[in-house]
Amino acid sequence: MSSTVLTNQSPTNQSRRWTGLAVLVLAITLVAVDATVLSLAIPSISETLRPNGTQLLWIGDAYSFVLAGLLVSMGSLSDRIGRKKLLLIGSSAFGAASLLAAYAPGPGWLIVARALLGVAGATIMPSTLSLIRSLFPDDRERATAIGIWGAAATAGAALGPVVGGVLLEHFWWGSVFLLNIPVLLLLLVFGAWLLPESRDPKPGRWDVLSVALSMAGVIGVVYAIKEAAAHGVARWDVPLAALVGAAALTVFVRRQLRLDTPLLDVRLFGDRRFTAAVLASLIALVGLSGVVFVTSQYLQLVRGYEPLRAGLAELPAFVGAVVGGLLTARLVRRSGARAALTFCLLAMGLGVGVLGWLQQDTTYLLLAASFLLVGTAEGVVYTLAADLVLSAAPAEKAGAASAVSETAYELGTALGIALVGSVVGSLYASGLAVPAGTAPAAAARAGESLGGAVETAHGLSQSLAEPLLASAKESFVHGMNVAGVLAAVLLIGAAAMAWRLLRGLSAPVATTPVQQPAPEKVDVQKVDA
Template sequence: MHPLSRTRRWAALASLCLAVSLIVIDGTVLHLAIPSLSEALRPSSTQVLWIADVYGFVLGGLLITAGNAGDRFGRKRVLLAGVTAFGLASLATAYAPSPELLIAARAVLGVAGATIMPSTLSIIRNIFTDPRERTTAIGLWSSVTTAGAAAGPLLGGALLDNFWWGSVFLINVPVMVLVLIVAAVTLPESRNPAPGPMDVPSVLLSIVGVIGVIYAVKEAAHTGLAHTGVLLAAVVGVAALVAFWRRQTRLAHPLIDVRLFRRRAFSGAVGGDMIAVFALIGTLFFLSLHMQFVLGWTPLQAGLAQLPAMAASTVAALAAGRLARAWSRAVVISLGLGLSAAGLAVLVTLPVESGYPVVLGSLLLIGVGAGLSFTVTADTVIATVPKERAGAASAIAETAYELGAALGIALLGSLLGGLYRQTLRLPAGLGSESAEAARDSIATALQAAADLPARLAAQVVAAASEAFVHAVQLTSLIGGGLVAAVAVLALFTLRGLPTLVDDERPLDPSTPLHTRQGADR
């Protein structure tokens, strides 16, 4: 591929950022739509989690395959096909008449989204050959990603205040049309000139492994480790991933170069990427529920309340490259994770009454932390491979992102639900049917209270709100401890990483870090 002019490069970047905003907007608007969606379709608490989770699970399971498809068939072609399919699937999601069909439609969205995410980063890797310019481009890509996360709640909140819940998915359609037009004009086509054969067993093993493990984690948090389905999914998922790993070491043309994971720096970057998103998306998920169910805010008010996190993340993403060059990649990633952990810790003091100042402090810390760590880890991952394999490397980065988001919702959401049920103390005189509904979730508790006498209803609402806030406090404490541990670990796993990676000499997994020029000290 011939080098693009500066104007063409940045115009192409704009179309890529617009494309990835589809994925982010779809994920964030769903959080605000859950209350009205729950009222309309009456899903169970498990179905609510699946509505939120299945999109990320399917997307994560297919990213490796989709990244290789872009390397093989052309990244622009795969991107445009994915954007078209995503828009059409959004129509089906918006008009889903039942929880089961909504879950199915969200799964199809995940399939389409898997073709978009790795294509954007891999194209950036190919058109921005200067390492400083590439880091800036990824910072812009990250900032637009977080801006899309901010636009989702705002657009979704405005729509939900005036229209039915399905309208939040229709906003994908005009964005899809705009992406198709801009990308078709500005994007160059690129592919691996010698991709080798596509290994179908590897494709199947990667899908089964990723989805199996994530399903097991989600269900373990909700039903416990002893559940038969959890154990079966865990065994199948882990076995598939082990078989996938071993197969990649024997293939001449593997889906991913697993040798990269032998390097502590590469593994640390992927892990840091996943944990940063875990903290951000998981926190936004349960704070959206808190603001609507406990504080009684409208979806639009909740969306506006989350805007500071996205603004802080955008500013941090734009500054991340410069800070990494000044302080080292290890310090910036560790600092970002540490700030995210502090943001979660702040929520331990969340009161039942109001509490937005506490929420605001938490969102600002987590937003800055995610912006710093995500930008630097994404650049680190895609800089480790030649341009011809950029799709596969991007798939690894995006898999970490999507798994982090899915785990944030699944683990923190399931932990939150379990703690809510354990701490809920219902008033005497409540019927068994109402009590069962109240214990299922705070959403069903408020629905049950609406049919009760005023005094008893007020007691149920107060009990549910108190239990939910207490669950938020404990969940934040546990999640913050996990992120803090990874922040400390990042200082060791990422030390010695070059501040700038030469585009013509990507990091070789067999080369010790100290032999590279420009390594962090």
């Protein structure tokens, strides 16, 4: 029985297939870059649009909140209306929202534009991975294709600060959004020509209540985590958001088990490959995003790097992500998925653990080696996790399954920043020694963050500024050391979890092309190697 419907036959010409993959790589890189490119533009946006503190928070968070909340829903929608169609619609919407963001006249408009970018990004991400399944019926070719796709996804996020730094050296903050337009035009033209269409032949109805529950659940949980990290749990909105999010996700899961055609088949988590892949991807992103979050501040505020130099200093993570993604298929063929996933999670733990020994004057070479190791291992983990997720799901549910992998990516990013940020922030505040004679308002500002201390020091006399900065930097580095060790322990625990969950499993041998729903992909039959 056919597991998926192709309304256009997959390109038979090999070069055309790989050109089609280039289109998908362009799409996933664009979405990944957009998630991090804004970080360096925040000071310029603050000066131009003058948002208040809450508006500034939402300018940064609206994109990831909406993206994480809608990924599962849009992945399921792509299975129903067509993955190519939704990708092209989403790309058009992404371009329109980019224009709105670039020329936003005020902070409210920019928040709306960022939210619309999240909606459009949610239509693009799951479609790219599921379309690879249609483009590449051959297992080995598909393994290589997913490796390239995974390299683009992880490297895009690492490349964002570099791209932002280059643009902001020469143009105004809106340029980070206008960069999307020429890329999207290429995507629309070549995507319409080269990509095949595919969908679930028996999709069933798209349950709107499930869409609302999944979005409320994910956004509620992510919001609670981020706000708790920034302001603690004493505020009334944090426990309320956590409660609403957890309740919505509970009702969502129960509803999916009752529906004949669920938005997300939660029974997929009964497959240990699927569960191991999702958890590994989530925890790996906790480590990676935590490293980027802490070291970006360390490079700029402790070592005094300019934004562009700081972005370039993080380039080894980008290079490593590309190399890791491309080497995944070869590594799995030699060692098996179980050993590869476990080893790379351990390697990430080692790389993140380096943060536990960094000091203010530590040679950059040690940090560069850490970036390279973490980036390379993450490239393998993310690519292999996506591979295992698709191999565990029926072909007709490829969009929804891909969306789960992408949701783990977004949640891992949010959790990493929140957890690492809360540890560093707590230890920084408790360790900071404010010199006697500092005004109470200035002392309070310095105690909020290292950035606040640097800003406060500019308005103080040299006799007060120097000891304040010395204490602030020392406290921040101490917090970074502790957070690095804790993140390393978490990743080592994830490695043990992956080794245990994948024990004794072997995937069915993949059969031919798109007519068979048997799990395919990177030699996962060697999972018990």
